Amino acid sequence: MIGLVRLIFLCHNDYGSRGGAVVACRAHNPKVVGSIPTPATKSFRENWIFMTNSAMVLLSGGQDSATCLAWALERYDSVQAICFDYGQRHRVELECAKDLAREASIPLKIMPLDIFSSLTQNALTSSTLTIESSSDGLPNTFVPGRNLIFLTTAAIAAYQQGCRTLVTGVCQTDYSGYPDCRDDFVQSAQSSISLALDDAFTIETPLMYLTKSQTVKLMQSLNKLHWYGMTHTCYEGLRPACGRCPSCLLRLKGFQDAGIPDPLDYDS
Numbered sequence: 001m002i003g004l005v006r007l008i009f010l011c012h013n014d015y016g017s018r019g020g021a022v023v024a025c026r027a028h029n030p031k032v033v034g035s036i037p038t039p040a041t042k043s044f045r046e047n048w049i050f051m052t053n054s055a056m057v058l059l060s061g062g063q064d065s066a067t068c069l070a071w072a073l074e075r076y077d078s079v080q081a082i083c084f085d086y087g088q089r090h091r092v093e094l095e096c097a098k099d100l101a102r103e104a105s106i107p108l109k110i111m112p113l114d115i116f117s118s119l120t121q122n123a124l125t126s127s128t129l130t131i132e133s134s135s136d137g138l139p140n141t142f143v144p145g146r147n148l149i150f151l152t153t154a155a156i157a158a159y160q161q162g163c164r165t166l167v168t169g170v171c172q173t174d175y176s177g178y179p180d181c182r183d184d185f186v187q188s189a190q191s192s193i194s195l196a197l198d199d200a201f202t203i204e205t206p207l208m209y210l211t212k213s214q215t216v217k218l219m220q221s222l223n224k225l226h227w228y229g230m231t232h233t234c235y236e237g238l239r240p241a242c243g244r245c246p247s248c249l250l251r252l253k254g255f256q257d258a259g260i261p262d263p264l265d266y267d268s
């Protein structure tokens with residue numbers, strides 16, 4: 001007999017049952033999200049799998065987000081990516097994001113977000129400022145609110161796709177003073193996004209407590225070290241990379257500490 005039952009929950013992490021129509025999540029409070037016909041139709045099952053085991057990676061085209069993409073491919077049946085064209089001086093990373101998405105055979109959405117240069121003064125969206133640290137230790141490459149806007153925008157895009165998991169490469173270990181790379185911010189953003197969209201979102205941060213050398217070794221364990229040759233890190237936007245800016249130096253130190261050669265070309 002065909003009837004309607006309530007569908008409880010939406011979360012990729014932990015299922016009470018995949019086969020039944022009522023699904024409970026042990027990690028989050030159960031939540032009624034709608035009704036489904038029973039027995040489940042083929043299209044529902046396909047959508048269900050998509051909703052519960054999919055992830056959207058915030059892919060900047062840099063080393064960390066490339067690692068997150070490789071990490072996500074190992075864990076999710078369906079992976080897609082989003083990157084942001086926000087007026088960054090290192091716009092070459094957009095091309096790197098395209099190359100990585102092509103290499104991984106995943107869809108990539110490039111979102112124009114031309115708001116930061118008109119709202120803020122920082123060396124990442126202004127080519128006239130020299131990259132340097134301020135007296136309080138915060139580099140002038142800090143773009144206020146960037147990760148908040150990125151995560152919110154990615155969540156909106158994911159929401160439309162039936163995806164409730166975001167993966168981002170923010171890292172607290174060497175966060176360079178950026179407050180929106182810290183775990184407490186990410187936890188707060190996850191709560192706010194879940195409340196704002198009235199659904200249980202998860203923000204995965206596989207690199208949060210890794211050093212740069214541990215990130216390199218993670219990529220090695222995923223057999224994707226060669227992807228690093230397609231990434232961009234240099235804040236100056238140079239290819240070959242300058243090898244002197246704070247971002248290049250941090251990357252080079254990570255490879256050095258890991259004892260693994262960086263496949264990227266450097267100017268010096």
Ligand SMILES: [Zn+2]
Binds near residue numbers: 233235241
């Ligand atoms: Zn550089």
